[in-house]
Amino acid sequence: MSHAESTAAVRDHQISSLEADNLVIDFSLDNAMFKRKYMRAVNGVSFTIKAGEALAIVGESGSGKSTCARALSRLYEPTDGVLRLNGQNINDKNGCLSREELAKQVQMVFQDPFGSLNPVHTIRHHLYRPIRIHMSHLKGAAVENYMLEMLEKVGLSPALQTADKFPHELSGGQRQRVAIARAVATGAKFILADEPISMLDVSIRLGILNLMMDMKEDGIGFLYITHDIATARYFAERTGVMYVGHMVEWGESDSVTQTPQHPYTQLLISAVPEIGRQRGIVNKDHTKNQIPLWTPASLGCPFALRCPKVKPVCREKMPDVTQVADDHYVRCFAFTK
């Protein structure tokens, strides 16, 4: 997410990239005609996803991580900030990037493979639609062959039998593979995967993660949204940690998980149950779990209510970005000079 470097690379057309620059998204809390109240779901978030790499966004429910993904696929309009695909603003209505072109390159995979496939249509139908729309140069038998190729690619063989099945005839893991096949069938360069494995059986989660790892080698970039920081480290090169709409710490995954700097990341990592690790009491004060509702008027660091190292300045403004290691950034006053 070193911003200057990535934009330079894109300008030179070396790597394709999907980036968010200072993204802000507000949701209205009521339907009042005047003086409508808003909450700020995402506040000043910047990141870059490069082709062939995965960026994980980790955070608890309500931290705004899914909202970021939805904004990138234009399901939400940003309140402020710019989203760019290969340097082009995706929300610019007079720009040269149409919604269809965006959809061809950026696809989503959702959490629930039981809800994201239409139960009354076969797997073939689910794959034909994106191929007909985004791969319109394919005609006749070529469509069928391409569809079978996609199913083979995600490990659904024999492909011909799978194509004739209905979603209910497949297991959760197989359905999620169909969802991934449907996303890559458009020729997508970026996949926004919103908790793609959290509803699957534990024994098959790794299969899906490994499939996505292999796809990175084909040059596909992933935005991996998760609350499981261990899988973020496993799958993604880079990890960002979000708290109440703010990206509080980000950088190279190993650096973030092994040497967490922000108090929230430290809390998150100490709370993860891991086989063979003893638990120690972290927080005896159970009332200290106040998660604020962020509004456009809110001030300070969102973690100030829970932070053990809170200072008066933390309640007044959001800390600036500090670089703590080669590719590791944090927003916390403990590090600003």
Place this chain on the structure above:
Amino acid sequence: MNQPVLSIRNLCVDYVTDDGNAHAVNKVDLDIYPGETVGLAGESGCGKSTLAFAITNLHSAPALITGGEILFKGQDVLKMSDEQLRQFRWAKTSMVFQSAMNALNPVIVIGDQLIDVILAHENVSLAQAKQRAEDSLELVGIHTSRMQSYPHQLSGGMRQRVVIAIALVLKPKLIIMDEPTTALDVVVERDIMDQLYELKEKFGFAILFISHDLGLMGQIADRVGIMYAGKMVELGATKDIMAKPQHPYTKGLLRSFPTIFGPKVRLEGIPGNPLNLLQVPDGCYFQERCERCDQTCIDTMPMLLSHSLQDTHQVACHKVSQGERL
């Protein structure tokens, strides 16, 4: 050792379908001793929740308990009359379910839901019940001013705390927790588990803890049972199972979790898909997904047996029986 608070013997639960009966729990034995935490792990559909529901005889069609005994302090739960069951449920054994939102009534304030439980089981005045409800909420760290809150006014973590308060209010000897923290964030999960343990020290109840999260299980359970396709495939002390798993399925399951601090290597997990309970093979149920499968595994079903010096560690695998190191 003292008497178990709960003994499950040879329990079978079937789901009746048009294509035949699916044996969701298949001849399972399990003892739970007072004050102990027993974990049940396995992937979705392995029968762990079905087993939990059977303990309080909560099953209704199409689920059918087809055999076995569930002894609570020597008394068979499956032979109780409706009135005996009503008294047994909650007062002796309570449950905490995965989704607190569905467990609480959305149109009744939480205080009334707590009072309701007390009045249904004990002959106390309304004022006494109210006092006990307030005490119970305070135990789980919720201020008594929340008695008048509706469930939707509380966060997910607080709702789950209310459910735990309701489970504790009659001081049961056994609490069954079916994935109590799966829907919660790790920090909240951690908080609730710490608090539950303080309460357990205080009241000495036993917990049957059902989860697919082996990491959490390893930290809180004294003993762990691993289920696969309705069968108990491995049962033993938590530290033995985590450090020296014997059954190929347990090993695969333990390998399926990426670690935060361990080495970063590509993990393979378990190949194949979970077994369809309507099409079970003759031999070991894990044969299709097992690398070590041979003719014995295809022909005969392995028994749950102990193979080491500590007879507390039991495994159902022919390969372990034959003394092969896996």
